[in-house]
Amino acid sequence: MAGEHLLIVDDEDNLRSMLAAALRHNGFVVSAACNGREALKAMGGPPHPDLVVLDVMMPDLDGFEVCRRMRADGDGTPVLFLTARDSITDKVRGLTLGGDDYLQKPFSLEELVARANAILRRVGQAAGDRSVLSYHDLEMDDDAHRVTRGDRELSLSPTEYNLLRYLLVNQGRVVSKAQVLDHVWQYDYGGDGGIVETYIGYLRKKVDTTAPRLITTVRGVGYTLRVSPAP
Amino acid sequence: MAGEHLLIVDDEDNLRSMLAAALRHNGFVVSAACNGREALKAMGGPPHPDLVVLDVMMPDLDGFEVCRRMRADGDGTPVLFLTARDSITDKVRGLTLGGDDYLQKPFSLEELVARANAILRRVGQAAGDRSVLSYHDLEMDDDAHRVTRGDRELSLSPTEYNLLRYLLVNQGRVVSKAQVLDHVWQYDYGGDGGIVETYIGYLRKKVDTTAPRLITTVRGVGYTLRVSPAP
DNA sequence: GCGGATTCTCGGACAACTCTCAACAACGGG
DNA sequence: CCCGTTGTTGAGAGTTGTCCGAGAATCCGC
Numbered sequence: 001m002a003g004e005h006l007l008i009v010d011d012e013d014n015l016r017s018m019l020a021a022a023l024r025h026n027g028f029v030v031s032a033a034c035n036g037r038e039a040l041k042a043m044g045g046p047p048h049p050d051l052v053v054l055d056v057m058m059p060d061l062d063g064f065e066v067c068r069r070m071r072a073d074g075d076g077t078p079v080l081f082l083t084a085r086d087s088i089t090d091k092v093r094g095l096t097l098g099g100d101d102y103l104q105k106p107f108s109l110e111e112l113v114a115r116a117n118a119i120l121r122r123v124g125q126a127a128g129d130r131s132v133l134s135y136h137d138l139e140m141d142d143d144a145h146r147v148t149r150g151d152r153e154l155s156l157s158p159t160e161y162n163l164l165r166y167l168l169v170n171q172g173r174v175v176s177k178a179q180v181l182d183h184v185w186q187y188d189y190g191g192d193g194g195i196v197e198t199y200i201g202y203l204r205k206k207v208d209t210t211a212p213r214l215i216t217t218v219r220g221v222g223y224t225l226r227v228s229p230a231p
Numbered sequence: 232m233a234g235e236h237l238l239i240v241d242d243e244d245n246l247r248s249m250l251a252a253a254l255r256h257n258g259f260v261v262s263a264a265c266n267g268r269e270a271l272k273a274m275g276g277p278p279h280p281d282l283v284v285l286d287v288m289m290p291d292l293d294g295f296e297v298c299r300r301m302r303a304d305g306d307g308t309p310v311l312f313l314t315a316r317d318s319i320t321d322k323v324r325g326l327t328l329g330g331d332d333y334l335q336k337p338f339s340l341e342e343l344v345a346r347a348n349a350i351l352r353r354v355g356q357a358a359g360d361r362s363v364l365s366y367h368d369l370e371m372d373d374d375a376h377r378v379t380r381g382d383r384e385l386s387l388s389p390t391e392y393n394l395l396r397y398l399l400v401n402q403g404r405v406v407s408k409a410q411v412l413d414h415v416w417q418y419d420y421g422g423d424g425g426i427v428e429t430y431i432g433y434l435r436k437k438v439d440t441t442a443p444r445l446i447t448t449v450r451g452v453g454y455t456l457r458v459s460p461a462p
Numbered sequence: 463g464c465g466g467a468t469t470c471t472c473g474g475a476c477a478a479c480t481c482t483c484a485a486c487a488a489c490g491g492g
Numbered sequence: 493c494c495c496g497t498t499g500t501t502g503a504g505a506g507t508t509g510t511c512c513g514a515g516a517a518t519c520c521g522c
Contacts, residue, residue, distance in 0.1 A: 071248040076255065094418060096410045097340060098252020123256075144457075145405045145449050157479055158451040195481060201500060219489070219498070388468055426470060428510065450478070450509065468519070479508070487500070492493100 004120055005029045007049040009039040009066065010082065011058050018187065019053065022109045023116070036061025040069060048077070051120055053112070055082045067100075078123045080115055082107075099123040106186040110166050114142065133168040135225045136214055138207065140168055154206050159184070163199050164207070167215070167225050176222035196223075235351055236260045238280040240270040240297065241313065242289050249418065250284065253340045254347070267292025274301060279308070282350055284343075286313045298331075309350050313338075337417040341393055341400075345373060364399040366456045367445055369438065371399055385437050390415070394430050395438070398446070398456050407453035427454075 006028045010016040013034070020030045031049065033039040036058055043049070052070075056063035067079050081095060081102035095102050099122055101115055121131060131142040137150045147154045147164065156164065162184045166175065177193035185195075200223055204215050216226040237259045241247040244265070251261045262280065264270040267289055274280070283301075287294035298310050312333035332346055352362060352374070362373040368381045378385045378395065387395065393415045397406070408424035416426075431454055435446050447457040 068245070068248075071252075072244065076252065094249060094413055096407075096413050097249055097256065099256045100252070143404045144455065145452055146457075159480070191481075194483085197499065198481075198501085201502095204500095217499070390469070422470070425472080429470075429512085432511065432513095448510070464522090466520090466522105468517100470517080471515090473514100474512090476511080477509090480506085482505085483503090485501090485503105487498100489496105489498075491496095 003027060003029045004050040005031070005047055006051050006053060006116065007031045007033065007039065007042055008053045009033045009036070009058070009063070010053075010055040011035055012055075015187075019109075019112065022183070023053075023113065026113050028116070035059065036063075036066045039066050043070060043073075043075060043077070050077070051116060052077055052079045053082065053116070054079050057084060078119050080112075080119060106188045108162065108186050109183045110162055110169075114165065118142065133165065135168055135171050136212075136227055138168075138214060138225075140165060149207055149210065152210075156206060157202075159199055160203050160206070163196075164203055167223065171225045174218045174222045174224040179222070234258060234260045235281045236262070236278055237282050237284060237347065238262045238264065238270065238273055239284045240264045240267070240289070240294070241284075241286040242266055243286075246418075250340075250343065254284075254344065257344050259347070266290065267294075267297045270297050271300060274304075274306060274308070281308070281354075282347060283308055283310045284313065284347070285310050288315055309354050311343075311346055311350060337419045339393065339415055339417050341397055341414045345396070349374065364396065366399055366402050367443075367458055369399075369445060369456075371396060380438055380441065387437060388433075390430060391434050391437070394427075395434055398454065402456045405449050405453045405455040410453070 006023055008016055008019050008023070008030060009032070010019070011034050016032055016034065020032050023030050029047075031042060031047075033042050037060055039052070039054070040061075043052070052067075054063040054066060058066075061069075063079075063081055067081075070077065070079075076098070078098070079095075079100045081100070083102055083104055085104055085106075099119060101119055103112060103115055118131070133140045133142070138148070140147045142165070145161070147156055147161065163180065166180060166184050177196045180196045181189065181191075181193055185191075200215060200217075204213075208215055212227045212229055214225050214227065216224055216228050218224060237254055239247055239250055239254070239261060240263075241250070242265050247263055247265065251263050255261050260278075262273060262278075264273050268291055270283070270285070271292075274283070285294040285297060289297075292300075294310075294312055298312075301308065301310075310331045312331065314333055314335055332350055334343060334346055349362070362375075364371045364373065369379070371378045373396070376392070378387055378392065394411065397411060397415050408427045411427045412420065412422075412424060431446060431448075435444075439446055443458045443460055445456050445458065447455055447459050449455060
């Protein structure tokens with residue numbers, strides 16, 4: 001993955017800068033635009049993005065219109081749409097056709113990163129990475145949504161799956177409960193870190209049934225993947 | 232399949248760009264033209280397409296006329312006509328004799344892709360792709376329109392067949408209900424994902440009568456083909 | 463047209479999942 | 493070693509996603 005270029009288009013300042021920061025942190029080169037016209041202008045000149053993250057609900061031109069005009073110019077750059085929860089699905093449907101995709105607000109940052117990578121993987125041969133993450137004898141295939149420890153296949157709930165992916169992506173680094181909350185849970189989630197403890201517990205019950213234990217607590221700091229002997 | 236070249240001719244902007252995106256996503260190299268004259272111009276110079284997807288109803292020259300002039304120039308490139316539901320089928324039928332084919336609007340994208348591949352296969356352009364898809368002991372011969380599980384032959388309704396083909400084409404990947412809806416149902420279908428659940432149910436009743444079960448639900452994500460033990 | 467196959471909608475049953483809370487265990491500094 | 497802090501665990505309430513069957517509407521071949 002050699003720094004793919006993303007263009008983020010959203011009129012909410014907070015969200016836009018939050019997304020930009022998160023995506024930069026994940027190795028992308030990020031530009032931003034705060035409305036449809038700016039977006040189209042940015043698409044005109046270099047650097048041309050490899051993927052556009054496009055809010056549907058915007059004051060001047062909505063996301064669909066921006067996309068339509070891009071396509072009319074012969075621009076086939078893939079688009080990841082951001083839609084409100086109960087937005088009219090008719091219009092949203094038909095978007096997953098050309099390798100485009102969409103995400104319902106509110107989403108989690110990890111989900112955004114995962115989708116972005118999936119699109120880039122699928123569309124270009126860019127980021128020729130396979131979609132497989134692994135640590136020790138633990139493997140996760142993101143396309144097939146399959147997780148195995150050794151030969152055993154694990155059955156994880158959606159949240160458990162996302163949490164484990166976050167740990168895998170950040171292997172070698174200790175992540176705090178606050179970080180987990182920010183990246184794995186929806187960005188408007190109101191609760192405290194207690195729920196992370198609960199889900200770490202769920203994960204351990206499924207992942208760490210065999211020695212060595214992989215999910216390690218760093219007291220006072222957070223969690224990380226590390227080989228450690230059974231207690 | 233080494234990127235066969237398609238020319239799409241349709242005057243509706245939305246539909247044309249949607250088809251172009253979908254076909255590109257399926258590995259074709261796609262050009263587009265928005266009326267009959269442009270189409271003929273595009274047929275003149277390189278790159279010469281291996282197949283023309285040609286809307287019948289167009290303002291200047293209709294699809295029949297475009298095809299007639301191509302043939303008059305000694306151009307035998309196969310044509311896949313797109314026709315309105317109740318257009319005069321006699322005239323269309325006569326054209327399918329020479330290896331051409333037609334599709335009634337509105338169609339599903341999978342159908343378009345399948346027809347395009349079938350024509351290219353028949354004409355001999357396509358790299359020797361067999362038309363057989365398989366997973367585990369499940370086989371689908373697209374040319375013969377035959378599906379077998381082990382030795383047992385399955386009798387599927389048209390929609391069931393298309394759904395199963397979509398699962399087979401995307402084996403190793405989880406497909407969401409929205410993706411299924413976009414690709415298997417007609418592009419103007421207005422309903423929600425509930426119908427996918429129903430048809431998955433129908434399919435399971437025919438395909439997964441014997442262990443192991445192949446059609447697997449990934450809760451909160453979608454469906455995929457995966458060997459999994461009976462419940 | 464008639465009858466069977468097919469498509470599609472709907473709502474209830476059920477299971478899986480999310481999240482909260484509170485009791486309990488482990489740790490570490492004084 | 494004791495006590496406050498931090499992490500772990502289990503039970504349970506409420507929500508969500510999926511499956512299934514019944515039935516209306518439509519299509520198609522005979």
